[in-house]
Amino acid sequence: MSLVIGLTGGIASGKSAVSNLFKEMDITVVDADIEARLAVMKGESAYVKILAEFGEDILLDNGEIDRQRLGSIIFYQEEKRQILNEIVHPEVRKRMRDQVEQAIKNSEEVVVLDIPLLFESKLTYMVDKTLLVYVNDETQLKRLIERNNLSEGDARARIRSQMPLSDKIKLADAVIDNNGSIADTKKQLLEILEQFGITKNNHN
Ligand SMILES: CC(C)(COP(=O)(O)OP(=O)(O)OC[C@H]1O[C@@H](n2cnc3c(N)ncnc32)[C@H](O)[C@@H]1O)[C@@H](O)C(=O)NCCC(=O)NCCS
Numbered sequence: 001m002s003l004v005i006g007l008t009g010g011i012a013s014g015k016s017a018v019s020n021l022f023k024e025m026d027i028t029v030v031d032a033d034i035e036a037r038l039a040v041m042k043g044e045s046a047y048v049k050i051l052a053e054f055g056e057d058i059l060l061d062n063g064e065i066d067r068q069r070l071g072s073i074i075f076y077q078e079e080k081r082q083i084l085n086e087i088v089h090p091e092v093r094k095r096m097r098d099q100v101e102q103a104i105k106n107s108e109e110v111v112v113l114d115i116p117l118l119f120e121s122k123l124t125y126m127v128d129k130t131l132l133v134y135v136n137d138e139t140q141l142k143r144l145i146e147r148n149n150l151s152e153g154d155a156r157a158r159i160r161s162q163m164p165l166s167d168k169i170k171l172a173d174a175v176i177d178n179n180g181s182i183a184d185t186k187k188q189l190l191e192i193l194e195q196f197g198i199t200k201n202n203h204n
Pocket residue numbers: 010011012032033036040066067068070071074081084085088089092115116117158161162
């Protein structure tokens with residue numbers, strides 16, 4: 001039986017950095033952000049629903065969704081965020097479930113689901129273990145501003161759209177402190193995999 005690990009954190013806390021470490025070990029990672037992106041491509045059912053709800057103003061010239069514009073609405077208005085979540089999340093769950101089934105069929109020892117909103121959306125039933133990537137408030141804000149080139153206000157609005165990392169710590173089976181270097185993070189990840197009883201021998 002495969003072990004399904006739910007990898008979570010906050011925006012810009014370092015989930016992709018940890019995902020990359022899993023991928024280096026040849027462990028399958030299913031990324032909810034990527035699935036959410038695919039689910040809203042032109043012509044998909046979620047695309048049609050988003051258009052009906054938010055109007056043509058949120059489209060780019062090529063007919064695809066203007067993600068920046070949609071973000072500027074939903075990260076500032078909770079009720080709009082709820083509406084978008086209700087459209088997109090069921091599609092994302094379906095896509096992730098299919099990929100987990102495939103990994104199980106392939107007898108993979110471990111499969112990782114990278115889900116930013118694992119706790120907020122109560123998706124822990126989909127995984128066996130939860131792993132949180134934690135950073136302090138200051139590091140999170142700084143890395144988010146730098147990575148996405150955001151104003152401090154926009155970065156804070158995104159962070160406020162999620163459960164605080166200090167609350168997520170209490171819910172997770174294991175926590176990686178990603179305030180330090182990637183090497184520090186890798187060391188912690190290897191210890192956690194051992195705790196989880198994962199026997200993959202390519203941890204170098
Ligand atoms: C609002 C959208 C268009 C902004 O797109 P953009 O390319 O700027 O950001 P991206 O999708 O890469 O998300 C970046 C991060 O924002 C955070 N985030 C995204 N959506 C949400 C949300 N609904 N609530 C809280 N945080 C969110 C996550 O930490 C995510 O990792 C997009 O995030 C979206 O469609 N969100 C709804 C779907 C969703 O909840 N995705 C998150 C995982 S399922």
